[in-house]
Amino acid sequence: MNASTLTAPDAPQTAPEALRPARRPGTATVLRWEITKLAAQARSRYTLLGCVLGPIAIVLIFNGQQTTPSDTIYGRQIHTSGYAMPLFLLAFASQWIFPVLASLVAGDIFANEDQHGTWKTILTRSVSRSQIFWAKTVTAIMFTIAEIVVLAATTIVASMLLIGTQPLSGLSGQPLASAHALQLVIASWATALPPLIGFTTLAILLSVVTRNPSAGVAAPVVLGLVMGLLGTIGGFDLTRRFLLTTPLDSWHGLLTEPPFYGPLTFGLGVSAAWTVVCLGFAFFSLRRRDITGG
Amino acid sequence: MSEVLAVDAADLTKIYGNVTALGGISVQVAEGEVYGILGPNGAGKTTFLRMLFGLIRPDSGTLQVFGRSWESHGIGVLEGVAGFIESPKFYPGLTGRKNLELLAGLDGGTTPTRIDEVLDTVDLTERQRRKVGGYSFGMRQRLGVAASLLRDPRLLVLDEPANGLDPAGIRDMRALVKRLAASGLTVLLSSHDMGEVEHICDDVTIMRTGSVVYHGSIAALREQAPAQAHRIATTDDDAAEKLARARDLDVTRTEEGLAVRGTQDRIDSLVADIVGAGIAMRGLSLDETPLEALFFMLTEPATHTAALDGATPATSGAHQ
Ligand SMILES: Nc1ncnc2c1ncn2[C@@H]1O[C@H](COP(=O)(O)OP(=O)(O)OP(=O)(O)O)[C@@H](O)[C@H]1O
Ligand SMILES: [Mg+2]
Numbered sequence: 001m002n003a004s005t006l007t008a009p010d011a012p013q014t015a016p017e018a019l020r021p022a023r024r025p026g027t028a029t030v031l032r033w034e035i036t037k038l039a040a041q042a043r044s045r046y047t048l049l050g051c052v053l054g055p056i057a058i059v060l061i062f063n064g065q066q067t068t069p070s071d072t073i074y075g076r077q078i079h080t081s082g083y084a085m086p087l088f089l090l091a092f093a094s095q096w097i098f099p100v101l102a103s104l105v106a107g108d109i110f111a112n113e114d115q116h117g118t119w120k121t122i123l124t125r126s127v128s129r130s131q132i133f134w135a136k137t138v139t140a141i142m143f144t145i146a147e148i149v150v151l152a153a154t155t156i157v158a159s160m161l162l163i164g165t166q167p168l169s170g171l172s173g174q175p176l177a178s179a180h181a182l183q184l185v186i187a188s189w190a191t192a193l194p195p196l197i198g199f200t201t202l203a204i205l206l207s208v209v210t211r212n213p214s215a216g217v218a219a220p221v222v223l224g225l226v227m228g229l230l231g232t233i234g235g236f237d238l239t240r241r242f243l244l245t246t247p248l249d250s251w252h253g254l255l256t257e258p259p260f261y262g263p264l265t266f267g268l269g270v271s272a273a274w275t276v277v278c279l280g281f282a283f284f285s286l287r288r289r290d291i292t293g294g
Numbered sequence: 295m296s297e298v299l300a301v302d303a304a305d306l307t308k309i310y311g312n313v314t315a316l317g318g319i320s321v322q323v324a325e326g327e328v329y330g331i332l333g334p335n336g337a338g339k340t341t342f343l344r345m346l347f348g349l350i351r352p353d354s355g356t357l358q359v360f361g362r363s364w365e366s367h368g369i370g371v372l373e374g375v376a377g378f379i380e381s382p383k384f385y386p387g388l389t390g391r392k393n394l395e396l397l398a399g400l401d402g403g404t405t406p407t408r409i410d411e412v413l414d415t416v417d418l419t420e421r422q423r424r425k426v427g428g429y430s431f432g433m434r435q436r437l438g439v440a441a442s443l444l445r446d447p448r449l450l451v452l453d454e455p456a457n458g459l460d461p462a463g464i465r466d467m468r469a470l471v472k473r474l475a476a477s478g479l480t481v482l483l484s485s486h487d488m489g490e491v492e493h494i495c496d497d498v499t500i501m502r503t504g505s506v507v508y509h510g511s512i513a514a515l516r517e518q519a520p521a522q523a524h525r526i527a528t529t530d531d532d533a534a535e536k537l538a539r540a541r542d543l544d545v546t547r548t549e550e551g552l553a554v555r556g557t558q559d560r561i562d563s564l565v566a567d568i569v570g571a572g573i574a575m576r577g578l579s580l581d582e583t584p585l586e587a588l589f590f591m592l593t594e595p596a597t598h599t600a601a602l603d604g605a606t607p608a609t610s611g612a613h614q
């Protein structure tokens with residue numbers, strides 16, 4: 001402290017008991033609080049901006065190339081239909097971009113309180129640990145959903161505007177008329193949401209447990225890559241079904257003739273199970289923990 | 295003063311591995327009181343205050359704040375309670391004012407005028423628009439007081455608020471605590487410095503390695519304190535020591551000379567003896583205050599065994 005004098009008030013600081021309003025904020029207030037904090041972070045604003053600009057740039061680049069990336073699903077068709085590009089990018093993003101997006105905020109949202117030593121600051125106000133937990137969790141999930149919606153919308157609109165609205169060939173070779181193709185593309189992107197909510201809660205768990213923002217963000221991405229790798233190795237068929245990366249491919253069933261929904265519904269169950277387990281462990285870990293740092 | 299105690303802790307224990315941070319301490323603070331928790335590093339002061347705020351759970355024992363417990367009232371325990379543990383922490387990327395606004399949000403909101411008021415109280419009005427990351431240690435400490443005052447507390451809990459401040463900062467922080475205490479607030483103040491609490495607090499609990507070694511009023515403690523010690527340096531400390539012993543004074547050798555305990559009259563006579571014996575005085579100064587001396591005796595008895603001779607161990611008022 002410098003030499004300036006503290007000027008303590010002469011009047012008592014305490015309000016009479018009867019005058020003091022009972023003001024215990026509800027979880028909705030804590031949620032608004034958490035969102036305000038997130039909005040104040042440059043990282044979140046730049047990420048959303050990236051979700052708008054990134055797909056436009058990628059569509060422009062791939063559209064300008066002579067060759068097509070034929071080793072990825074729908075890669076061959078990206079020049080012939082504006083609906084192939086969003087599907088190709090969906091498959092491409094599933095490899096590591098999605099896990100990164102899911103953990104960017106979620107992996108940090110709990111651990112940054114450890115990093116700044118602010119758990120003790122916020123937990124000595126008028127809200128419980130549970131309220132803080134749910135506010136942070138809902139904020140992280142909403143952010144993931146926002147990222148995916150923005151990413152999907154820009155990708156689809158940019159592809160339709162830059163490449164066109166030509167009919168698409170289904171995965172069984174069946175022709176899909178423009179309007180139907182658009183519906184299927186939107187539905188395909190929507191199937192990424194449940195596993196990505198799963199990834200978000202995995203990042204939340206790692207953020208709570210490691211108490212380290214870098215670990216919270218990086219570990220889910222590494223785990224995603226490992227799961228992706230396990231999925232491609234033979235002999236892990238049973239394991240493969242329960243990996244969080246597997247539901248990211250379940251949209252393929254929407255584009256065959258006849259469509260098959262089995263992997264989609266099973267993937268929904270797998271995503272839900274990961275979500276519940278991760279959130280359960282994260283919740284009890286935070287509830288039980290001694291806040292000794294800071 | 296109301297019937298309900300502001301703080302009523304009984305037999306609190308907390309063990310970390312093989313460290314007993316709290317070995318069954320009991321502390322009672324009446325409403326309106328200014329109460330000190332005193333102890334050297336590692337005594338368990340912070341552990342106790344963290345428990346009060348619900349940041350850590352006791353292994354055993356009970357704790358009530360204004361008659362409410364964590365088990366039955368949850369976060370409701372902290373209604374009317376504010377303060378900070380160790381050095382207060384904020385979001386470094388946000389301004390001081392924004393931090394206060396956010397924290398007020400966790401209390402159900404406040405008015406901009408109230409934020410102006412508390413910023414003014416801690417003299418941060420001019421720096422309120424700067425990011426906390428650029429604040430000095432002392433500014434953060436003051437922002438911590440501001441954040442606490444925003445809650446309009448009945449009980450203010452401060453964990454070594456002057457720790458880490460420069461001398462001017464310590465003086466200002468002490469003055470602030472004093473004036474807050476005088477305003478009728480119940481204050482629970484932890485410190486490792488007897489000098490910090492002896493003029494502010496009515497009652498103290500003195501702790502050492504997780505246990506209470508004294509519990510009672512400062513006035514009662516003062517009665518049990520040993521006589522004031524003086525540091526004496528001479529050209530012949532051996533001879534001076536002999537003269538002190540001949541007068542039956544409590545004397546110990548220190549690096550700089552002698553530490554002699556006795557009433558002012560007896561010290562005066564000793565000085566006359568020394569000078570009369572042809573020994574030159576090189577220094578005569580007051581050592582720790584009697585209360586400080588007692589505090590050291592209580593909290594580190596091993597190194598003060600000599601000083602303890604003749605002094606009453608002041609554990610008569612202790613809880614256990
Ligand atoms: N999280 C922890 N893990 C292990 N040991 C701990 C932990 N927290 C506190 N301790 C130990 O408990 C004892 C009491 O610590 P505490 O911080 O309560 O002391 P203190 O009186 O506040 O000391 P100081 O004056 O240094 O702040 C110390 O021995 C400390 O090492
Ligand atoms: Mg401490």
